[in-house]
Amino acid sequence: MNGWYSPGRCSKPFGNCDFGNSSIEPYIVGHNMVLSHANAVRIYRDNYQEKQGGYIGISVGARWYKPLRNTTIDLLAVERAISFNVPWFLDPIILGDYPPEMRRILGSNLPQFTLKERNKLLVTKLDFIGLNHYSTLYVKDCIFSPCEVDPIDGDARVISLAERDGVVIGKETGAPFFYDVPHAMEEVVMYYKQRYNNIATYITENGYAQASNSSMNANDFTSDTGRIDYMSGYLKFLSSAIRKGADVRGYFVWSLLDNFEWTSGYTSRFGLYHVDFKTQKRTAKLSAEWYRMFLKGSLLTREVQYGSQPQ
Template structure:
């Protein structure tokens, strides 16, 4: 079942391994699929532009279901490509294979239990959405609790496939850190990026920015956020080798959002 999810992607990856594997030693199956699934199917900012209220106003889409179907298929397609590399190229070419995820970090807006729990939910709907199934075998409990049956299930065969194709390394794309406010016990506006975790992400607390301003209006320089993110995922994923695959100036994303 895994193999049939996206045979074209596996075919493309196989060509890349065959043609460039003697020179490329570090492979990423995908770049921040957790971000792109939301941009495409939660808030509709990227093609195919699917979304629904209250996350966005699109002609088509269901923000409560489609991001997680897309993410599920991405995870299975990732596993298929890792299997192709491991079975046909890795031993001979001596390379490594992983995946890069968008690694936003979060701090509680207030030192309260509900905002601390909101941080846990926000984290779960970010990196662990993809890496928990790939490394630990299933989605985070926080996601299952909120989404229920709308979150796809992995079959036993798929779980075995994921277990057999674990990562050689994790790539973290980190740009900034946000405050998080609970939206379950204290209703608030629906956040287009983090609202599926029932939270609102903010860049200021009592009028004070979370860090030094950068070239983009919603991204601030928060060095301790990167350290906390790296150490958190180091512990969560049992010291899986980790690289910072993206970090720095955010002007590119700013212009994308500005044009939108």
């Protein structure tokens, strides 16, 4: 929609590209992705699942939203922003059609499923959903309160903001738009638990970025206490969602290693292990040891891991 990613097609006011139509093309692409998913599931189920005993699902980027103000219009703006995020893809697959909010706003720009396609989606469905959750933003209504079109949330008619009354929504990280808002993990999981009848769920990505430049070395990254705080907080609230009945089957950190991060290239480091990109030497960060002990069942506190006496 905004032209930030390949193939670099977009149109104003969402982005400034030489070619493209942001009001139509993203929804054609999304429609074809949903239909491709249904075909992939059918092929796997018919030819491989019984023999392999595997499971098939789909992972989606699950940004979370909070109302900028406790008003009806901002609460409705949150619902629109959510609809143009995960439900854009999961509602057709699980419920058989796009969210009503998308239909109301987009009209004929949103493709229709044929009856045959809708039946195929509902029959194939999936075995689990994967949520890639990192961050949360405030949302402000742009229907009744005119504002600039947001290139992130596009046609939802909202603008997303990181601050309210001069206070940032959470601690900043080394990646743009990514803030440390751990309680949102529970809210995300519980929301989709209710929306999709508690389907089996994996947190397929969750992680913390450190900003990087070419003059920095491993010593600048290995004492990553910010990442430990981030992971500890998000896992705490994921645990709370599980205790409340959410069928969460697994959690995956992004990432084991520093790597090439989309349009950020090598300037954002998400890894538990530092990678020297020139020599490929890998050095464990403090978070790698923290996570190893966590997975072994240790009851860790920030003070224990950072060298203070346990309380």
